[in-house]
Amino acid sequence: MGMQIKASHHYNSMMQSLPKTSRYFHSFSPNASKAFNRSYKWVILEKSLGFKPIKESSTRRRRRREHGTVVASSSNVARPFWDAWKPEKAFYVPSLSDILWPSAGAFAAMAILGMMDQILAPKGVSMTIAPLGAVCAVLLTTPSSPAARKYNMFMAQIGCAAIGVLALFLFGPGWLARNAGLAASMAFMICTHSTHPPAASMPILFIDSAKLHQLNFGYALFPGATGCILLCLIQEIVRYLKDNVKF
Structure with missing residues (x-):
């Protein structure tokens, strides 16, 4: 909780240090707001934690997604034969x-x-x-x-x-x-x-x-x-x- 309050304090102080036009653009442009949050998230964490956090590389994210996809697809390989012999799960009981x-x-x-x-x-x-x-x-x-x-x-x-x-x-x-x-x-x-x-x-x-x-x-x-x-x-x-x- 204390870390969250400290990070929020750093974020608010950083927003106050921005030019007025930047704060205005940040407040009224949703896309710009999302981009701003992504860009300054690591800066806020670095100041609040006292060290630079390690970013997950795009290659690692891609491999993690591919690994998850492979696991999901491999788990579905054995299911079609047995599922074809089972009744479909009903979401409601017909009146x-x-x-x-x-x-x-x-x-x-x-x-x-x-x-x-x-x-x-x-x-x-x-x-x-x-x-x-x-x-x-x-x-x-x-x-x-x-x-x-x-x-x-x-x-x-x-x-x-x-x-x-x-x-x-x-x-x-x-x-x-x-x-x-x-x-x-x-x-x-x-x-x-x-x-x-x-x-x-x-x-x-x-x-x-x-x-x-x-x-x-x-x-x-x-x-x-x-x-x-x-x-x-x-x-x-x-x-x-x-x-x-x-x-």
């Missing part, structure tokens, strides 16, 4: 409404898509495709994740579906078209910054479903992108219910 409303939204979404299937049955086209189930899970359970962004969803759905049509046209039905369609879809999502995992199954679905071949490039908009519009509406309803109807 009954947090569980019920997304589940009810998924039920309503598939029910509406099923009703649309009855209307489209004469054409042999179905709206209840597997990728829309995955989209429903992403939108209702993790609405703040990057995969749930509207740009990512629609860009990936439309682009990957079109890639599936093109892959079938170039390679015909078979393993080569599926492999090429999936690889091209991954490259497309990376290039457009529109990562949306459910869309990666759109090319494979088109190639393996003979009933969808009649849609040709219309498959880029239907049923994937069209179904996503319905799911976005249901997501907004579920979000409103979760925020306003809690139990």
Whole structure:
């Protein structure tokens, strides 16, 4: 405590010894104040302690930081394998409404898509495709994740579906078209910054479903992108219910 009071006294006396303009600049310029404190800290310590303190060199600081980084990174090497088999640490316990409303939204979404299937049955086209189930899970359970962004969803759905049509046209039905369609879809999502995992199954679905071949490039908009519009509406309803109807 006595050393702190003595250092403070030396600092105040040094400030009084500065010209008036310097004190004014020091008081009203935050950056200059920080620089001033760094510059005169060692002078104050030297006068209060009676000897010159040893500064830590920049090389030593860099090595210390690198050493700490190496230790931290090496300690994380063994963790990913075990952590992948453990549940993610939850920051809160979900309430009954947090569980019920997304589940009810998924039920309503598939029910509406099923009703649309009855209307489209004469054409042999179905709206209840597997990728829309995955989209429903992403939108209702993790609405703040990057995969749930509207740009990512629609860009990936439309682009990957079109890639599936093109892959079938170039390679015909078979393993080569599926492999090429999936690889091209991954490259497309990376290039457009529109990562949306459910869309990666759109090319494979088109190639393996003979009933969808009649849609040709219309498959880029239907049923994937069209179904996503319905799911976005249901997501907004579920979000409103979760925020306003809690139990």
